[in-house]
Amino acid sequence: MTRELRPAQLDAAHDLGRHISVTAGPGAGKTTVLVERYLHILRTQDVSVDQIVAITFTNRAANEMRERLRSELSSLVRLSTGYERARWIRHKRTLDGGVITTIHGFCSRLLHEFPVEAGIDPQFKLLDEHQSSILLETAVEEALTAFINSGHEAITRLTAGVGRQALVMSLIEIYRSIRNPGLTIERVRELTEANHSTAADYAEAVERLDEVMERFAQKPGLSPASGKKRAAAVDAWREIRNLLTNPPSSFSLAVYCQAVEDFRKTRPPARDPLKDIVTEIDGLIWNDELGGQVPQLFFDLYAREASLELIGVIERVGRELAAKKVSLAALDFDDLQLEALRLLNERPDAQRRTASRYRFFLVDEFQDTNGLQRELMNRLALSERRANLFIVGDRKQSIYGFRGADVDLFREMSSALEEAGGQSKSLTLNFRSQAPLIHFFNYLFERIFTPGDDADVSELNELGFVEHEPGIAERPAEDAGPLVEILIDLKDQEADSAGDWNGRERDAEQLALKIQSLVDANAAPRVFRYLDIALLFRSLTEVSIYESAFRRAGIPYQTIEGKGFYAKEEIVDLIQLLRFLDNTTDELALAAILRSPLVGISDDTLLALRCAPEIDETSKAARVLGTADELRLRRGVRGLLNAVRNHELIDLITDEDHRALDPFRALIETLIDQRNRLGIADLLRFTIETSEYRTVIAAAFDGAQRLANVDKLFDLAERFEASGAHMIRDFVRFVYEFERSGAREGEGRIDDSANAVRLMTIHQAKGLEFPIVIMPELQRQLDIRQDWWLLDRHLGLTAKVPDGRGARVTGFTMKRLRDRAGLREQFESMRLMYVAATRARDRLIFSGAAARERELCSGRHNWLSWICESLGIAAPLESKLLKLTDNLEVQLTANLLDSSTTAAILREPPEHIEAAEAFDAADPLPLLMPVARSVENAAYTFTVTQLMNHGRCPRQYYFDRVLHAPSGDEIAFWNNAEAPEPPANLTATIRGAVIHRFCERYDESLSLDDCLRRSLDEVLKLREAELGDRIREVEPEKALRELRPLAENYLNSNVRTRITETLASAGDFDGIGVGVFNEQHFRIRRPLGFITGTIDKLLVRGLADGDGLSAEIIDFKTNRFRTGLKMEAQATIGEAKASAQAILSRRSRAGAGQLAFNFESQREEASLLGEVNRVALEYRLQAQAYALAVRELMPSVKKVRVAFHFLHPNIEVSVASDLLEHKACAIAVEEAMSRMISSNEPESFPAKPAEHCYSCSFREICFKGSEWIAAHSG
Template structure:
């Protein structure tokens, strides 16, 4: 215990009080950098040192796996092997493994339940949407529109402990209240005595929301039948067990004499209900919680200040001891003063005090930079990081923090282009990686070797090995919509007959071999074979090899999960599933290798719990920081009041967390205009802060800084090969332009986007039709079919007519590659309705 004693002596007065107060409920309000993890670990050591409590009678709960790992390491450093028996776990993991798995039969399950992963949840939601007929939540024009919203809605309802029946009842009550409210009745005009138009629309939107109720019911039933639990279920079932069963409660409080909970501000009402459920009959339970109300940034997951504050009187007024930690060991005072000015605690009055000796030389407070455009901010950040790295600061000590995930993706691209090494964690989505699309395209060709669209696109892909100009000339001289692998293998005029000298012939042969040899293999074998040959074996250097392996193993992970859920699945079924995942906007993290090397780029949320010597906080515009996605469905007031709106306080908390990640250098930037030229302004919560905190730079000054480095930094690096290709393409268009037939559509496409004109009108590449276009074509051809043989159609009975229309629409949709049974069923219904409208409105007037 030598390390324990050594670290204990370093504690300040408030920290020692927290460590020494080992009995009764204790609540510690600990600001950032005040040593929360340290006091939790030392308190555990102190309990073991001063009492005869065995290590396995101590329970330490946190909210993330990284928090568990940090606590285990710190405990091992302080007390060595004596801490091995301490139960350190996330809240969810503990209640699942030690309550639910042990008592699942009490919850009505016949099988031991399993946790539903994020990927499996996508499967489940997708399955319900596909297998059922929906009028609103799966619109024909954009069937994926509400996918994310439905998942979020389910989570909200579960956290608020609302069943589908209660949800439906809330809707009915709100509709009834709207109908019975005298203020909602029109008092003049034609609508006098009737409901006002806006109220009718609101009631109509509630009717649409009823479909969400049905979806929720099916989701819950399917999940229960498969013995699957989502993360919200875990806590809900845990509360049910401890509230309803005395033996379950006794099992916990008899086994665990001391409970410590980290980051308690992230607790939801359900977690507090769990604590009350277990220890409600204990006079002064030994529960120790640590948190900071200013760092409560998970309101969207049910956390609330009221739940955090509730702990102070949860076991009786005056029984919980309150301890505050305000001495900071991480950041300079200028950083802490800015944080305090931005947001004060609602529980304590003291301000954060830095324990560090500030580097007065060159210390000018916080840099606040104004830039012309959002992209310029990231360029400015990149140049700043370069200077710091050249001055001896490691890239791993630098972080760029941004508000949204799409900001992360954009920033990564810009910094990489500037030659900076970056670390992005799990923020890169598989579908955003170009080589992922290359792999999907080849898998599609294996599934359908005659797909001219995929074959044409594959020739334009760098992994084909075909140079750009050769590919474009080849496609110009054939009919791309009739392209086959055989035609690719046929040597174009002027090209070598030998595969090694003719890249198009070689690529065609490779695709033919894949299609012949792999089509009957399982999905994992196909991905492994194609991934190894096309990506891994073709890597030009170690960095590219790592990137390519990450792509291949990401697909192997998804395929493994897919084959577990669907035995003997085909490559066609797998590709259909991937297409739906992408269209749903699902974030499938790229399976990157664990590496923290490079500048960290992440959202403000993700930065919580981390610290860096240099921090740059970008895109701090009012329009970005306060933006919020609107709820797609009208919600009952009972539910609506629990959905946290994007308010000023939540924005302040996010910025507070971001600022206090910095140890020495903190920069904030914003843009004057967006890319469309609309004016942007600095976030109000920053404008309200005292000017004494900042060293400001105007747009003119930041532009001068960037230009002094190099004007070329404003534009992405383009290799000489790409420049030469562009010139060659221009010459190619010049040579063939006069063969084109000019039309209004052609000109419109050119003015909309020259590249759109080039691929659609010049090369005439085939395109995939949307479901709406496919339906339109099917209806058009069905009407044409009816009109061509009008006398025969006139003689047919009504039953025969209906059958004929349905069969014709089905045949035409299948020609448009609509193969999904549920999709066909819905589109046939819509198509039949459209044809009937034509028959009712126009057909009878035709001679």
């Protein structure tokens, strides 16, 4: 090996007399240097293998290093004789016991060596990710409850402002963000206290504002108009001054915020002679969104209080979690490091024995360590009895900030080693990539690795900025022509409509074409194989788009850890089988099995099993009624299991499906009989071995991967069973909790030699190399964190503060930490891009798509703009050869799809469905039984939404409001009232909020797109806590495309016409405003309490006869119906039943075969009417509550109309006028309140199973709901 090393490598490997810090660039052969240093220690020092510690970042790297050492030792054994040979044989035999492991493995070894000194159980159990997550969530729930119950005001306000479940998840993340990097609670508390503003800071800012306002009030030379505006502002200042000087408590924060916003409305234009002074006041108080210095410092005082309270909760979480783990004699992965460090700090004897035993430490990938791991190395190598420490890494390749790694620690540790007499060295030779690629890396990243104008130079190290260090090519150019290609698909604004163009789909399609050209047998100058190609993604959230494109193009691929192991179809199939075996009444599970490759029957047969007549009944029907009505013979439905057992007796099942059901019947009977005798893994293996499941999934496009996943499920089931006595339901529950916790289980590994394109994340590719690297979706926005809290290792914790009005306000410290976090993410994204590009050996392909030309140079928002700005690429785009230097060329390929006749991919147009006919509603539904009011003249307060939820399903209300049971998603219930929605860029709640904001804000002075974009930005800022990490996945352009049709429906609707007409006639009527009013909040008193709500739009007009007013209440709905209705329609609650019956009667006259099995066509109209009717009826109480509020708060209103505008599809539904009479509204509302107040025991919250059960967040724990779903899923 020695003769293969270059001088710089030899110098780093053989310098054993001092500590060494090595910066090794990509392809520099650092593993070779590590192996050589290990061998050189054995060769020249009187030590054994067990006195050398080699620490790697992953187990894979540890295994690779061990195998490299084993191979080199074998060579040394062969080449040596005598005593030397015996010594090398001894080292080789003891290598398996050598300490070549990860940092966690080394810490575990220490704790097992010194269990008594560490104060832990020698047989401690190591918790896996799932188990530790469940324990942590439980501890957080208990700690939060304790804080709330003990009267901690700041936590109580945060719970109300953020939401309990969102707060729990945030506390979990805060706990990990403090613990993972090795921070202590004491240190975070100290930083938090020191870096927030103080009351003195706030008082000083108010005093400065007072001085500026004095100058403002005395400014001479104003025109009469400007003087009048200045006078109004001065008067307002006198009113607000006392409030600013003596601000209210945080419980009245809403008053403070509103006063500041009202004061801003008096701001005069910033024109001479007031321009300079108005600009100065802007900075102090008049900035948009409460962004002035005075309110920001004020909010910072409460942010400090809230942050310290959060730290207190985290401290309690740590104590409770530690107690739980002690009782279980268990540790998690972070405990291994923490307990090892505590052992070394508190037990000098253990520290001395460890330092004397281990004489050499070799640490790989040191740029990805955290503060805790650095402190461990300090204690082991830089203590009084020093061992020799060798660290190797590259700051440019530090990409694990989300795990707590701090890129600046490598610099700090290198400095510490130099102070201890060590030396820093660099390895800049690149043995991996061809020379033109190295030249390109140097050219590109010299321009990208710049701090930008926003960065504070004094903070660059803290924020992780790294200067680029050029690499030196060791490998010559082997291929002619440009080795770097940039594919850009730019939207044709004229040819592509907004709804048809999708950037990721276009990107995936152009890459499919490119890959086909690379593996083409006629390709020149070199033909590649599929396995030579790797696509490296920043995130795999949208990888399915690329998978679909590759499947259509016939390109074999392997996705490494795609959408999650437990979400894979083959795994879902087998988990559903276990669910059924645990509970044979679970017909949803059985239906899933029947449709899976385990059986594979058709949808028609599945329906026939549930409700088709038996063969004898069919014959009788033919004789008596004729074939048209044969299905009506079966009034109910049969159980699926019973149907499977007797499938040969059921008519209308094909012979093919009968043949599929025969073996499954025998299999399922055997499994039911053996389910309590065989283990989980054995049940699964028996199922696979006695069916054709393996054969079927192996024939799939990604069959090899599916087979590997099935085998991995067997292994996981065996490991689960080995951890204790478990039933089938325990494993099913384990899988559910594992998915819910957000943990990820990697897919089963397949043969790495499979000829398939690799799709993986950049993090997964770290340490690997590929002949061709493709970097897709360059247009993806940078992942800049947007959350209601932030933790900075150098400045502490801060949080946004609930303002008492449903929003959260930002303090000065939050703004500072957010700016720092944005720069930190930007710098890490630079390094992530560098790591991805430098995986390439022979070719590097960048690929992206842009909807507009300006996105090519849009600042530091995505990699596409970075590359275009660095290489001088600008519109208009055209394919050409970019000559960057005399010896560096890059191929730019523009709009590859448009120039290829093979790129067309068929897309089915959405099916058009005619609008529904008008309909009517029945009288108000009666109570199920008389209910006595429990409290007279009570002071209860209910929202209109609560009344609707309770009326719709009392059991759902009980789970949500009484038990506070955890739901799958804390979403606004009525904005997502329909069946489950397909995956979307925005949740139903967020989509509804944006459209509501758009409808509220739009006026003729704004363009549709500008108003929609502004509405989206505002809602995303308000919903940061609800979205959490998902806010990073929201793609604004995609969201706007999704929302635009709804906005267009609004602008083209009769509703908008009436709004415009009302605006034109705005004025006064007897002192009451006439016109359009947005977001009208109300609170009315009833005998049983208060009702609160918000009306979207209120149109108030004068009656034609002049005797009073008319009011029209408009409520916008963004419910998604499962039908494809396109055109606008109007309807009135009251006609739906007749219309539906007419449709059904017309369809029943069709042929019997169509009625029995061509269900979709006749159901589309009927199901649309059914859904509209059902949803409209469910909103009836909302309409009556709103009408009651208007009538009581506006006595001049004589006529009330309520319209629900369903924006998707574009349908307006009005409520019958008799339902809106004052008496009818009062009775309906008071009866709803009475039912809620008198409901105390669980029995008084009955379930009302219906279509809404499909989307209910609590369906997993509601027996009636699950039962209804099972009965109606056929």
